[in-house]
Amino acid sequence: MTLVEARVDRRWMTAYALAMIGIAAGWFGPIQILLPEQAARLAGDDGKEALLALVTAWGAAASMVANPLWGILSDRLRARRPIFLAGTVTGVAGLLVLSGADTTGTMATGWILVQVGLNGPLAALAAMIGDRVPENQRGTVGALFGVAQIVGVVLGTAIAVAVGAGSWGYVAVAIAVPALGGALLLVYRDVPVVSARERIHWAWPGGQFAWAWLIRFLLNLVNALVLVYLLYYLSDRVRVGDAATWVLIVTVVNVLFAGVAGFAGGVLSDRWERRKVFVATGAVLLALGTALMALVPVVPVVIGASVLVGVGWGAYIAVDMAVMTHVLPDAETRATMLGVANVAGTLPQLLAPVLAAPIVTGLGGYPTLYLLTAAIALAALALLPRLRALR
Numbered sequence: 001m002t003l004v005e006a007r008v009d010r011r012w013m014t015a016y017a018l019a020m021i022g023i024a025a026g027w028f029g030p031i032q033i034l035l036p037e038q039a040a041r042l043a044g045d046d047g048k049e050a051l052l053a054l055v056t057a058w059g060a061a062a063s064m065v066a067n068p069l070w071g072i073l074s075d076r077l078r079a080r081r082p083i084f085l086a087g088t089v090t091g092v093a094g095l096l097v098l099s100g101a102d103t104t105g106t107m108a109t110g111w112i113l114v115q116v117g118l119n120g121p122l123a124a125l126a127a128m129i130g131d132r133v134p135e136n137q138r139g140t141v142g143a144l145f146g147v148a149q150i151v152g153v154v155l156g157t158a159i160a161v162a163v164g165a166g167s168w169g170y171v172a173v174a175i176a177v178p179a180l181g182g183a184l185l186l187v188y189r190d191v192p193v194v195s196a197r198e199r200i201h202w203a204w205p206g207g208q209f210a211w212a213w214l215i216r217f218l219l220n221l222v223n224a225l226v227l228v229y230l231l232y233y234l235s236d237r238v239r240v241g242d243a244a245t246w247v248l249i250v251t252v253v254n255v256l257f258a259g260v261a262g263f264a265g266g267v268l269s270d271r272w273e274r275r276k277v278f279v280a281t282g283a284v285l286l287a288l289g290t291a292l293m294a295l296v297p298v299v300p301v302v303i304g305a306s307v308l309v310g311v312g313w314g315a316y317i318a319v320d321m322a323v324m325t326h327v328l329p330d331a332e333t334r335a336t337m338l339g340v341a342n343v344a345g346t347l348p349q350l351l352a353p354v355l356a357a358p359i360v361t362g363l364g365g366y367p368t369l370y371l372l373t374a375a376i377a378l379a380a381l382a383l384l385p386r387l388r389a390l391r
Helices: 010-077 081-099 104-132 135-163 167-187 207-228 230-237 243-272 276-295 299-326 331-362 365-386
Strands: none
Touching: 010 081, 010 104, 010 135, 010 167, 010 207, 010 230, 010 243, 010 331, 081 104, 081 167, 104 135, 104 299, 104 331, 135 167, 135 243, 135 299, 207 230, 207 276, 207 299, 207 331, 207 365, 230 243, 230 365, 243 299, 276 299, 276 365, 299 331, 331 365
16 A cells, blocks of 8 residues: 655646646547537538437447546556556547548547547546545645646637637647646656555445445536537527637636636645535535526526536535545555546546437427436435545
């Protein structure tokens, strides 16, 4: 078992955050703008939702398998750097495939490569918190992990809007991912971690890990449902002009508030030694924000809803990684079990389009979709008392 005592410094945290920003940009630039626009070009207005749902579902299915496998490999190698590097290279290759995709098959192949690849550095980054960060800094560093993801959403979206939704958008994102991740490879050195002893402890389901996993799954599903058809929601329901620009505006508002709430929450959670109150606050605000999106689809209210969703998501991500590392069932397989935990973040990407597509096209539309999203956030809140490992 790795004994974590020394505090991490600002240089390490900065490089860590930049790496996570790059990975998130590689994911969310395509999800927010590039994939929806590509689906519309290939399938037209009548088939864009179905094609986007198909491609993102295949990618999410691959992601759900890839993350635990990267974790197992990381534990077997007793190292994080090779996983980070190999996954980044694979993800960049997928972005370049997408840049030239002109068929459904090529588009799906490229996105699967992106999902499989970028799960490598994601698994490595998650494990680094357990390896390197002491308990009394995990709220702060875990908040950086989450805030960097939402900054990456803005960066990826901004790149796609600035460069354009065609091939060059994918190329620009493919350049940004390794450029931002390189700093971490310079400052991070693998620390000795215990061998998996040629076995994997699948301490699942059961115990506090299971409840933390389920709460994480539900709140990530809320986030995925908000994002999956945001471009179409703004154009078809709110009826804004230049929907791509409005996606960027809404995303920037969301991220600014999520970033402030996330970082402040992480610091305060370390100081107060409290985690559950931040999860509860996040769930309530996510429910309120998505209910507003369902019931009042006008621009000022949607902006206000994005503030609520941003603060709610920030409150949750402030403690997400601290919660998951606290309830790990077996320290000998840290990367493996965090890979299982990360399935709670990737599985919603698979389910979101599957749930959203039939609702949007025939079962009540966007009001039903976002009211369901609010109900899911409240379900996570209802499960929180089960998480007795936390004060």
